[in-house]
Amino acid sequence: MHRTTALGAVMLSLALACAPIAFASPPVETAMPVAQSRTFESFDGTTISYLDLGEGPVVLLLHGFTANADLNWVRPGIAQKIADAGYRVIAPDLRGHGASPVPNDPANWPRDAIARDQIALMKHLKAEPYAVVGYSMGAISALRYQLLSRSSGRLVLGGVGDTVADESNSSRNDGFRAAIEAAMRGEETPAASAILARAKASGGTLEGYLGALSARLYTGRDLLETFDLPVLVITGDQDTDNGSGDALAGLIPGARYQQITGTHVSAVSDPALPEAIIAFLNEGR
Secondary structure, eight states, rough: OOOHHHHHHHHHHHHHHOOOOOOOOOOSOOOOOOEEEEEEOOOOOOSEEEEOOOSSSEEEEEEOOOHIIIIITTTTTTHHHHHHOOOEEEOOTTTTTTOOOOSSSSSGGOOHHHHHHHHHHHHHHHHOSEEEEEEEEHHHHHHHHHHHHOOOSOOOEESOOGGGOTTTTHHHEEEHHHHHHHTTTTTTHHHHHHHHHHHHTTTTTTHHHHHHHHHHHOOOHHHHHTTTTTTTEETTTTOOSSSOHHHHHSSSTTOOOOOOOOOTGGGGHHHHHHHHHHHHHHHTO
């Protein structure tokens, strides 16, 4: 994809992400348990924040780029629904996002830092995940987690398609990086303004976002072919930001694809998303 085209696609994603999204709150008839905010020290001494909600088999929820656990999983009601279904939800703010800021030079981030944070988190919890559920960059990180640890029981990959299996494709990362660097230079472009608004809304930093991009590694097709666990790929019917979800499912042995309603951003608020996740989780119990 041409750089200009990639930047335009990223600008659209950022604009949608920064627009107000109406997350309907479910009616509260009885007091619901509140997610507990906790921290732990990761493999390299970095402090990572995570939310802990519910009891049962551990389900690790990994949010998307420039978001945080609250925006991606709590406000849409997804975390609560999974907890209510009998699971312990662990939802970190990924390194460089939300309450897990990283002040040092992004160039110093260790390779696969975000995936390795999840390995350290599971070690901290003395648990292995029954399932890892990722959305967008969270799904990319879920693939890296499985590649490195081989410890997840099930994988849910939301908002991603077959381009995340193409290690030579840097167009989306390049578009995000261009927007971030423009904002750091003080340029008042639509993309720069959008990324600044996103950082303000989610508690992230531009430096953290650059670092996260350096850790945003794709998993090649030959490696995906070695995965041996149940996998569900879910995308909105208007989401082609990361290629074809159906095609990605075809690259992973035994994986299946499910389509829901929405764009890359709005699909998170489709009630069909948590319904599909929970049905898939329950299949293994």
